[in-house]
Amino acid sequence: MDGSPGSLTSLRSRNRLLVLDAVRRHGRISRVGIARATGLSRTTVSGLVAGLLAEGVLTESAETSVPPAARGGRPATPLTLNPEGGGLLGVHLRHTDIRVLLADLSGGVLGERHHRVDVDHRPDEALDFIAGTALDLVATAGRDAGRIFGMGVAVSAPVQSRSHTLSLPSMLSGWTDADFATRLGERIGLPVHVGNDADLGALAEWTFGAGRGVDDLIYIMVSDGVGAGLILDGRPYQGSTGAAGELGHIAVVDGGYVCRCGNRGCLETAVGAQALTAAFSRTRGPDTTIADLVALLAADDPGARRVVTDAGHLIGRALAGICAMLEPRMVIIGGEVAAVGRPLLDGVRDVLTHRLPPALSQGITVSGGHLGDRAEVLGAIVLATHRTSAHLLAPRFERTTRDSGPSGQAPQIM
Numbered sequence: 001m002d003g004s005p006g007s008l009t010s011l012r013s014r015n016r017l018l019v020l021d022a023v024r025r026h027g028r029i030s031r032v033g034i035a036r037a038t039g040l041s042r043t044t045v046s047g048l049v050a051g052l053l054a055e056g057v058l059t060e061s062a063e064t065s066v067p068p069a070a071r072g073g074r075p076a077t078p079l080t081l082n083p084e085g086g087g088l089l090g091v092h093l094r095h096t097d098i099r100v101l102l103a104d105l106s107g108g109v110l111g112e113r114h115h116r117v118d119v120d121h122r123p124d125e126a127l128d129f130i131a132g133t134a135l136d137l138v139a140t141a142g143r144d145a146g147r148i149f150g151m152g153v154a155v156s157a158p159v160q161s162r163s164h165t166l167s168l169p170s171m172l173s174g175w176t177d178a179d180f181a182t183r184l185g186e187r188i189g190l191p192v193h194v195g196n197d198a199d200l201g202a203l204a205e206w207t208f209g210a211g212r213g214v215d216d217l218i219y220i221m222v223s224d225g226v227g228a229g230l231i232l233d234g235r236p237y238q239g240s241t242g243a244a245g246e247l248g249h250i251a252v253v254d255g256g257y258v259c260r261c262g263n264r265g266c267l268e269t270a271v272g273a274q275a276l277t278a279a280f281s282r283t284r285g286p287d288t289t290i291a292d293l294v295a296l297l298a299a300d301d302p303g304a305r306r307v308v309t310d311a312g313h314l315i316g317r318a319l320a321g322i323c324a325m326l327e328p329r330m331v332i333i334g335g336e337v338a339a340v341g342r343p344l345l346d347g348v349r350d351v352l353t354h355r356l357p358p359a360l361s362q363g364i365t366v367s368g369g370h371l372g373d374r375a376e377v378l379g380a381i382v383l384a385t386h387r388t389s390a391h392l393l394a395p396r397f398e399r400t401t402r403d404s405g406p407s408g409q410a411p412q413i414m
C-alpha cells in the first residue's frame, strides 16, 4: 500500500494513531473528546472510530458517564481500548536480568517472567530466554498468536534515534550486534522495536504513571544502571542522535570507580544499585540487596539513611544544572533503587532547593514513580503499541522485523 508521506494512506495512518493515542492517554474518552484532543473533525473521528470498533481494537463502554453535550444532546458513549482486541510483548534488558511481559491492548498485564542473567556478557542466552518466554507467555495466556502485534525492548544503552539500533560503542559490552532486533524479530515472527530503558520509563510514567498530564518532566531511572528520560513540551526528547539523558555517566566523584563507559567517578558508579549495596559489604557482608536496604530504612538504621540521602544529594547535583536549563514541572525517580522511598527523594529535593533560585525550585515537584521497576517494560509496550498502531488496523497487516516507514509517515513518539 502507498504509505509515502503525504499520501492518503499515510494521512489515515497518522490520524488513526492520533485517535489511538488520545484513547490510550485518557483511558476512557468520547468521540467528541477525541475530536477536541486531536484537532480532527468530528466526521473524521467518527469514521476512524467506526473502523476501530469493527476491527475490535476499541470498544464502547456500557456506561455513559461522560457528561452529555451542554444543550441536552445524547449522552456521549465513552470509548476504551479493547483488552480482548490483541496483545503486545514488552522486554526490559537490564545489565543483570531480563523481564518479559505480555499485555493486552489497554496495558493490562496478562503474564510476566523474570530471569537473572549476565546480560552484558551473555547476549545469546538473553535472546534465547526472550524468544522462548515470549511464545510461552502467549500460549499460557490462551491468546491468539495472530493478534499479538509486536514486541518492544527496553535496553540499558543509547539507541540511535534514526535506525533504532544500539549506539556503538555500546554500553552493553558483549552486544556487538547493534541490530539484534531484526534477528530477534525473525525468531519470534513479530516486529521488534527497541528503545533506551530510561526513555521508555519516562514514556510509561507520562502515559499511565506519576507524570500523567505533566508535559515537561525528567524521569530518572536508578537501577544497576542510571539514566534519564525527558518529556519536553508534551513530547519525548532523545537528543540529536538518541543519546540524551545519559545522566548516569556524568562524573560526580573525583577519582571514583572506573565506569563501564570508560570514564571514572560517573553517577552510576556512586548511586546505582550495586554501589548502594556495596556500601554495606563491611558491616553486613557482600550479599546485601536493595530489599535489605529498604528493611534497614524501615528500622531507621542510621547507616542506611546516610547512604540513601547521600545518593539523593549526588543525583540532585547532577540534575540541578539540567533543571535550570529545562525548567521541568516534575522530576520522577524510578527504577529498582526508588523502592528506598522518601530519603532518596528528600536528598534530591534538598539539593535542588539549595542550588536553584527559589522561584525555579518551588515549581518542580520531586516524586517517586508510580509504576515501580515495571516502568521500563511498560514503556516498551507503549513503544510497540505506537510503532505498530499504523499497521495494526490494516486488514492485511504485514509483519516486518522493524518499522521502516519514513519518519514523516506517522507521528513518531519515540
Ligand SMILES: [Zn+2]
Pocket (backbone or CB within 6 Å): 248, 249, 250, 259, 260, 261, 262, 263, 264, 266, 268
Ligand atoms: Zn560512565
